[in-house]
Amino acid sequence: MLDSTRILCGAGFVIVTGLLGRSGAIERTGAVLPGASPPQIAFASHRDGNWEIYLTDADGRRQTRLTRRDPQDRFPLWSPDQSKIAFGSQVGGDHWELWVMNVDGTNPRFLATQIVAKGHRQWSHDGTRIVFAAKVEGDVEIVSVEVASGRLIRLTNSPGEDRDPSWSSDGSHIAFSSTRDGNPEIYVMRADGAQPRRVTNHAAPDGSPAWSPDGSRIAFVSTRDGDRDVYLVRFDDARLERLTTGAHATNDGLRWSPNGSYIAVQTAERDNYDIQLVRVADRERWTVAGTPAFDGQFSWSPAGDQLAFISGRDGFDAVYVTNLAGKQSRLSTTSSLNPEWSP
Secondary structure (H helix, E strand, O other): OOEEEEEOOOOOOEEEEOOOOOOOOOOOOOOOOOOOOOOEEEEEEOOOOOOEEEEEEOOOOOEEEOOOOOOEEEEEEEOOOOOEEEEEEEEEOOEEEEEEEEOOOOOOEEEEEOEOOOOOOEEOOOOOEEEEEEEEOOEEEEEEEEOOOOOEEEOOOOOOOEEEEEEOOOOOEEEEEEOOOOOOEEEEEEOOOOOOEEOOOOOOOEEEEEEOOOOOEEEEEEOOOOOOEEEEEEOOOOOEEEOOOOOOEEEEEEEEOOOOOEEEEEEOOOOOOEEEEEEOOOOOEEEEEOOOOOEEEEEEOOOOOEEEEEEOOOOOOEEEEEEOOOOEEEOOOOOEEEEEEOO
């Protein structure tokens, strides 16, 4: 459990300490991946009998193993400058830790414990911090960690659960979902946790916030009109817009394209998971990955012209890439999860 031991004067936020004294290095692989290399995809693979973090080129030809240790390592997350990868490490049961390493697998460091493994995590745009949800004193709260020093700061302190933080494009604010008022709603706070305010207010649950690249709007999922659909709320005046109708969107996350033109949505229209795109300008929606098997866990390419994702269509979960028209290719031939394209 996170130790919250000291209050920051004048703000009421808690610095979380006592989490840095862990041992257990990840074995070096000897891989040298130049920082100026073309975009790559980090992913988790079970090909060697344990979930580890790998890298692959966009065509799947060169694949490099980065982690080598007993815990299950998953959920890779690139730093904005592509020099580091944060990841989740399962050290027992549902106990997950947050770690970070260099992009070649060297210099692994423990950052935090009791993280919400499947919750949204994000690097700050300047690459100095990571924001995430973690269990604190029996509750789920939003926490940030300063990557260089390992200093943890508790950003929320509410009786409800606070989850799925999303940073604004200028780094000044964080959107998140919270049940502090008895029902899941979307909130926004300053990046230091100050001045939280509710931006949605409805009896139906609102969740999975995702900030637009231009910082003007926050996409989220809600059942307020009877089905699970995607909505947009403006940051400046909380004006609401319904983006989809009958999408059957799930809580597995929304992803804006890098230029903000599209939103990728996890859907469950046919009693299984598919991936759809919504064009924000005219609300046109179409399926780019839809098979009778699972299709999900997607990530945009830096150019915004492709998605990496997971599909179980061949009897096991594998990494695929699709363009916006749904033309696809498979990159892995063994069980794989959590693909994440480099920025």
